[in-house]
Amino acid sequence: MLAALGQGSVAELFEVIPERLRARAWDLPPGMSEPEVGQYLAKLAGLNAQDLVCFLGGGFYDHHIPAAVDALISRGEFYTAYTPYQAEMSQGTLQSIFEYQSAICRLTGLDAANASMYDGGTAIYEAAMMAVRKTKRKKLIVCTSVSPIYRIMLKSYTVNLHLELVEADLSDPSALQGLLDQDTAGLILQNPDFFGVLHDYAPHFEAVHAVKGLGILGCNPIALAVAKTPVEMGADIAVGEGQPLGLPLSFGGPYLGFMAAAEGLLRTMPGRIVGRAHDKEGRTGYCLTLQTREQHIRREKATSNICSNEALCALAAVIFLGLMGKQGLVELAELNMTQAAYARERLGAIPGVEAVDQGPWFNEFRVRLPIDARVAVSRMIDKGIAAGFPLGRYYPDQANNLLVAVTEKRSKEEIGYLAEGLEAVL
Amino acid sequence: MKTIFEKSRPGRRAASLPCSRVDERFCQLSQLPPELRREKPAELPEVAEIDLVRHYTLLSRMNFGVDVGTYPLGSCTMKYNPKFTEWAARLPGFAGLHPLLPQLRRGGLLAQGALRVVYELEQLLKQITGMDAFTMQPLAGAHGELTGIMLMAAYHKDKGNQKSIVLVPDSAHGTNPASAAIAGYQVVTVPSKDGVMDPVAFKEKLNDEVAGVMMTNPNTLGLFNPHIAEITEAAHRADAIMYYDGANLNAIMGYAKPADLGFDIVHLNLHKTFGTPHGGGGPGAGPVGVVEKLMDYLPISRVEMRADGTLFLNYDHPNSIGYVAPFYGNFGVCLKAFAYILALGGEGLKEVSEDAVLAANYLRVKLGDKWEVAFNRPCMHEVVFSAEDKAADYGVSALDVAKALIDEGFHPPTVYFPLVVKESLMIEPTETEALENLDAFIAAMGRIADKAAGDPEALHAAPITTPVGRLDEVAAARHPVLKEPEDQGA
Numbered sequence: 001m002l003a004a005l006g007q008g009s010v011a012e013l014f015e016v017i018p019e020r021l022r023a024r025a026w027d028l029p030p031g032m033s034e035p036e037v038g039q040y041l042a043k044l045a046g047l048n049a050q051d052l053v054c055f056l057g058g059g060f061y062d063h064h065i066p067a068a069v070d071a072l073i074s075r076g077e078f079y080t081a082y083t084p085y086q087a088e089m090s091q092g093t094l095q096s097i098f099e100y101q102s103a104i105c106r107l108t109g110l111d112a113a114n115a116s117m118y119d120g121g122t123a124i125y126e127a128a129m130m131a132v133r134k135t136k137r138k139k140l141i142v143c144t145s146v147s148p149i150y151r152i153m154l155k156s157y158t159v160n161l162h163l164e165l166v167e168a169d170l171s172d173p174s175a176l177q178g179l180l181d182q183d184t185a186g187l188i189l190q191n192p193d194f195f196g197v198l199h200d201y202a203p204h205f206e207a208v209h210a211v212k213g214l215g216i217l218g219c220n221p222i223a224l225a226v227a228k229t230p231v232e233m234g235a236d237i238a239v240g241e242g243q244p245l246g247l248p249l250s251f252g253g254p255y256l257g258f259m260a261a262a263e264g265l266l267r268t269m270p271g272r273i274v275g276r277a278h279d280k281e282g283r284t285g286y287c288l289t290l291q292t293r294e295q296h297i298r299r300e301k302a303t304s305n306i307c308s309n310e311a312l313c314a315l316a317a318v319i320f321l322g323l324m325g326k327q328g329l330v331e332l333a334e335l336n337m338t339q340a341a342y343a344r345e346r347l348g349a350i351p352g353v354e355a356v357d358q359g360p361w362f363n364e365f366r367v368r369l370p371i372d373a374r375v376a377v378s379r380m381i382d383k384g385i386a387a388g389f390p391l392g393r394y395y396p397d398q399a400n401n402l403l404v405a406v407t408e409k410r411s412k413e414e415i416g417y418l419a420e421g422l423e424a425v426l
Numbered sequence: 427m428k429t430i431f432e433k434s435r436p437g438r439r440a441a442s443l444p445c446s447r448v449d450e451r452f453c454q455l456s457q458l459p460p461e462l463r464r465e466k467p468a469e470l471p472e473v474a475e476i477d478l479v480r481h482y483t484l485l486s487r488m489n490f491g492v493d494v495g496t497y498p499l500g501s502c503t504m505k506y507n508p509k510f511t512e513w514a515a516r517l518p519g520f521a522g523l524h525p526l527l528p529q530l531r532r533g534g535l536l537a538q539g540a541l542r543v544v545y546e547l548e549q550l551l552k553q554i555t556g557m558d559a560f561t562m563q564p565l566a567g568a569h570g571e572l573t574g575i576m577l578m579a580a581y582h583k584d585k586g587n588q589k590s591i592v593l594v595p596d597s598a599h600g601t602n603p604a605s606a607a608i609a610g611y612q613v614v615t616v617p618s619k620d621g622v623m624d625p626v627a628f629k630e631k632l633n634d635e636v637a638g639v640m641m642t643n644p645n646t647l648g649l650f651n652p653h654i655a656e657i658t659e660a661a662h663r664a665d666a667i668m669y670y671d672g673a674n675l676n677a678i679m680g681y682a683k684p685a686d687l688g689f690d691i692v693h694l695n696l697h698k699t700f701g702t703p704h705g706g707g708g709p710g711a712g713p714v715g716v717v718e719k720l721m722d723y724l725p726i727s728r729v730e731m732r733a734d735g736t737l738f739l740n741y742d743h744p745n746s747i748g749y750v751a752p753f754y755g756n757f758g759v760c761l762k763a764f765a766y767i768l769a770l771g772g773e774g775l776k777e778v779s780e781d782a783v784l785a786a787n788y789l790r791v792k793l794g795d796k797w798e799v800a801f802n803r804p805c806m807h808e809v810v811f812s813a814e815d816k817a818a819d820y821g822v823s824a825l826d827v828a829k830a831l832i833d834e835g836f837h838p839p840t841v842y843f844p845l846v847v848k849e850s851l852m853i854e855p856t857e858t859e860a861l862e863n864l865d866a867f868i869a870a871m872g873r874i875a876d877k878a879a880g881d882p883e884a885l886h887a888a889p890i891t892t893p894v895g896r897l898d899e900v901a902a903a904r905h906p907v908l909k910e911p912e913d914q915g916a
Contacts, residue, residue: 001788001861010780013787013804014681016650023683028553031771034510041765045519047539049527056524059752066442068479074512076493077486082502083707085840087899088892089832091427092489093706096482099430102909106468112908115707118565121752129608149752156725156748160579160610198462229464250515251540252525252753253565254709266906272707277902285894289902295568295604296843300613305604308566308697312705315482322430322478326470328441335443337456342448345455360458378531389526412447 052386053414055343057364057405058194059120059147060255061244063222064409066323069246073316083272083308087287093311094286097274100318107224107321108238109231110260115272116314117257117306120241121153124188124218126270126304127237127259128154131186131214133303134268138163139183141208143170145193146218148394154188173203180211186237190218191227195403196340196364197357198227205234214265221245221258221317223362225333230260237261246320247313256313267293270304272311332408336363339415340406346419347404352426356401364405366391366398370426373402379425385418427488427893430471430481431910440475469912488893489706490837496863498789500808500840500852501599501646503676503698505782508769511701511762520761525753534738541737544729544754547713547764554767554775555675555692556685557715562755563725567673569750570693570712571605571640573725576747577691577716578638578667579609580723584745587665589637595623597647597844602640602671611637618846621801622651629660638667643687644677646844646852647801648786648808658688667691667720675699676856677783677807680776690717699778700763711759725750781857782807785864789853792868796875800847808854810847817849822878822885824849829888829896830877834870 007013032040054062073079077092084090084097097115104113117123128140140158142151144167151167158165163185168175170189180187187208192198205215217235219227222244230238242256243249261269267290275289295302324332340363347353352370359365369376373390380387392399406415446453471478491497497504515521519539528537548560564570575592582589592606595616603613614636617627622645632639639661644650651657658668670689676699684692696702697710704710716724726746727739739754770778783806790799790809800810816822828838828851840852855864877885889895 001784005784005787005791007787010784013780013783013806014678016652016804016806017678017682018652018655021655021682021687023556023681023686026553026680026772026776028550028772028775029768031774032768034769037765037768038510038513040768041514041543041761042517042519044539044542045517047542048519048523049536050519050522052527052536054524056526058526060525062522062524064444066440068440068475070516072479072482072486075483075486077489077491079703079705080491080493080504080507081489081706082497082499082504082704082837085499086490086828086832086838087897088829088889088894089488089490089837090706091893092485092487095427095429095485095488097707098908099910102429102431103468103470105909106470106912109464112906118569118708119752121749122565122569149749152749153752156576156750159748160576160583162610198458200461224464225468226458227464228462232464248516248521248758249524250521251523251537251757253751253756254758255752255756266908273906273908275902276907277897277899279895279897281895283894285897287897287899287902289899289906289908291903294600296600298604299600300603300607302600302604302607305568305572305601305608306566307568307599307601308695308704308708308710310705310709311707312703313709315706318430319478319482322471322473322481323440323475324470325439325441325472326434326467327472328439328443329470330467331441331443334453334456335446338446338448338452341452341456345452360456360462374531381530381532381536386524386527386530390530393529408444411444415448 052384054386055388055404055406055418056386058389058403059241060249061405061407062249062409063244063407065246065248068323069316069319072319073312078315079312084288087285091285094274096315096318098286100314101274103318103321104258104260107221108260109229110238111263112266113260114269115274116310117259117271118310119255119257121150123239123257123259124150125154125157127216127239128186128188130237130265130268131216134265135185135213137183137185140186140188141166141179141184142188144168145195146188146190147194170204173207176204176207180207182211184211184213186214186216188216192220192223192362195357195366196361198360198362200228200233202233220362222333225329236265242317245317247316254310254313256310256317268303271306271309335408339408339410340365343404343406343415346415347422350419350423363407364403366401366403369400369402372399376425380421383421385421387418387422427484429910433473433477433481434471436472438472438474440473440478495835496859496867497837498839498853498855499837500854501673503854503856505701505856506858507701507703508766511765514765515758515761528739538737541729543761543764545737547760550767551694551713551715554679555715556683557692558718559721559724560713560715561724562713562760563751564693564712564714565751565756566708566710567693567695567712568601568605570714571601572609573714573750574669574691574693575606575609577720577723580747581667581720582637589635591635591637593631593636593639595641597645597846598640598642599646599671599673621647621649625653625656628657632660632664634664636664636666638669640669640671642671642674644674644806647810648805649801650806654687673698674807677779679779681779685717690720696759696763701766702759702762709756709759711756723747778857785855785857785859788864789855793871796872808852811851812847813849813851816878820878820882822882824851826885827851827874830874830885831870832889833891836867836870
């Protein structure tokens with residue numbers, strides 16, 4: 001190859017880099033063989049507490065992932081492809097995204113979904129910015145029962161954008177009075193809320209519509225199988241974390257942000273969108289569409305800077321939803337609720353432990369302990385149980401409150417160990 | 427092909443759910459009151475597992491990935507993705523790890539292996555780029571750009587600087603101006619001269635209002651900017667931050683480090699340079715590195731080491747910009763990149779850049795007989811050709827060339843980008859394509875050039891070997907159908 005170039009060495013090809021700017025040090029370890037890397041990484045994996053019985057949630061859940069999900073997303077034709085710019089040879093990716101968009105629309109009841117956002121938090125931020133763009137207003141109202149993690153993200157992203165971010169406890173819609181005004185771009189709520197409680201936010205969204213602001217609802221996609229839908233409540237945009245749909249916890253990612261919106265918001269939506277199309281012979285196919293919203297066409301005027309999103313995670317999600325199916329997803333949601341109801345009763349029977357909320361709940365709930373929840377959880381780790389998330393970390397006035405998540409994977413026996421263990425450590 | 431919804435048949439199912447085994451009354455207890463329940467179930471597909479598995483297997487066969495063939499998509503670095511990295515990401519000790527675990531009291535000790543991955547990857551990326559610290563939080567390249575601009579803004583705010591402009595060369599990826607704009611900056615474009623950002627034009631645009639400069643070097647034409655030191659020095663005199671878009675780092679590993687070139691912030695696309703698969707449009711990962719003056723602003727948490735050698739999450743950085751992701755980034759992707767770097771080692775990574783640059787130059791010379799090179803001088807990891815002459819002489823556009831390549835069994839190059847070259851064909855062969863694959867690509871391009879002269883109509887008709895021909899994208903955008911209608915498969 002060098003001969004074809006008329007070059008004596010590969011190094012000559014790098015002569016364009018000025019000598020004084022060349023790398024002086026390159027102190028990286030020598031390479032390793034596959035078995036050596038494998039042994040090292042297996043050792044590191046073993047340093048993580050992988051056998052804990054998991055009652056941690058907070059928006060990220062230990063659900064069962066059917067084997068078919070990984071088998072299908074592991075096909076090299078899917079996972080070693082790039083963004084489907086060349087539609088004719090990317091029909092697999094494109095059609096699966098179209099099916100994913102369809103499934104998200106059917107879950108949320110809304111008109112149009114995009115191909116995915118990075119995660120639930122960035123999806124909320126993008127939804128908030130849609131509201132700001134659409135209304136040309138500056139004020140965002142966020143309920144304190146929206147995930148505190150996402151609220152920190154929203155603050156981080158908007159700090160330089162001259163927006164007004166108002167946080168308030170809005171469980172009672174009358175709390176909105178005095179907050180809603182002619183500068184309100186959007187109202188952001190979450191269902192089930194961070195404490196696992198399900199709501200009907202119809203009055204909230206009616207109120208925000210009265211001042212011509214937009215309603216944004218963060219959702220748990222499995223709860224959507226049974227809960228009142230965003231569209232039934234009057235939300236304009238639904239977003240959420242898609243991790244429960246067949247994605248491993250994987251220490252925080254890769255996850256999947258989903259987003260759906262009412263038709264009128266389509267052209268302000270961020271991200272990739274796949275549409276149905278036809279060729280000259282009338283054959284049906286799929287392509288990226290409405291691209292004039294996007295950064296590669298519109299550059300600094302784009303609706304978002306997002307390029308790579310979470311396509312393979314969206315594929316996993318639509319496969320998961322297909323495997324669960326119309327009836328299975330409802331059963332899965334109900335099973336989660338049943339196991340959680342049992343756990344609530346068992347924990348509530350422990351002297352000194354009481355439920356904080358009235359419910360109804362999805363698969364997560366908070367209990368008030370007689371001691372600091374951090375201490376209780378720490379003691380429970382020694383019993384092999386991750387008992388839940390101590391809320392004091394994000395809500396300083398809730399130091400004794402513990403957030404407990406119960407999925408379909410938690411058996412009656414495991415819930416029993418949780419209750420017995422907790423009683424013993426208090 | 428029919429959608430999964432069209433294949434739905436009432437009553438079919440694949441779901442296999444555990445039996446609750448708790449008392450029946452808990453089912454009753456957990457029932458929702460009607461006002462909180464959805465009216466009717468979501469019309470998800472009703473299919474058996476075999477229906478679903480065949481459906482997505484057939485769809486996969488209508489897709490083209492690096493595992494299928496040569497994928498010289500410029501600026502996307504579609505190199506081979508080693509299989510052992512997939513294995514690593516699926517180790518139960520990593521895949522099953524809840525991200526809130528280390529946020530429990532003494533919880534860091536429960537996740538030392540995962541924290542070790544993040545920490546060691548940070549050390550390796552620091553060595554590769556010369557930067558002083560990294561955050562793994564950004565979830566993709568463009569997300570890294572946004573994070574970088576937020577860091578830039580935090581720096582200027584802290585110093586009391588009033589700056590509102592970000593300079594971007596005309597050859598930049600679209601994400602650069604988009605990232606700067608959504609972070610609240612005004613974007614000013616700097617023209618190129620002879621394929622690279624012109625230092626004279628740059629200095630004309632540079633003033634006290636400029637907060638930062640976003641550059642890709644080598645740029646999207648595959649050209650290394652020899653004036654880079656002059657540019658970064660001038661920017662620093664104006665207290666502007668130099669941002670390095672790491673999309674093209676694949677070209678210079680072991681030869682140059684962004685920090686030595688004068689850059690202050692860098693994002694890396696782990697799904698490009700470091701061998702993690704692109705997934706058909708993600709997930710990627712876009713870690714961001716900074717020099718010391720910007721370290722205080724990095725997102726929290728940061729993984730740090732205690733005196734006893736254990737690792738912990740440090741949230742105590744009061745000047746931090748906050749959270750850009752819920753946890754520690756796309757950990758699974760970072761883990762694959764970590765495995766890739768460990769396997770290749772320092773010499774291997776240097777060889778990656780050498781082979782990538784060699785392959786691109788081989789194509790530049792060998793394709794030069796029949797195709798017009800935009801800038802005919804040694805390139806780095808990619809080379810841009812122009813089909814402008816074919817368009818003028820035979821009416822054959824870059825798009826026609828791309829579609830003809832599909833029929834030849836190749837993924838086409840990036841077309842119509844960078845914007846500074848008309849009818850551009852941006853080719854990045856990567857280091858993992860063997861010589862015979864490069865020669866086969868050259869031969870295919872030769873046949874297409876001959877066909878352009880002899881039978882241009884045939885090229886307009888391409889592709890003919892795919893499940894669908896060219897789609898009417900204009901009609902699709904004018905009357906968008908973005909989901910299966912509800913009455914389908916209901």
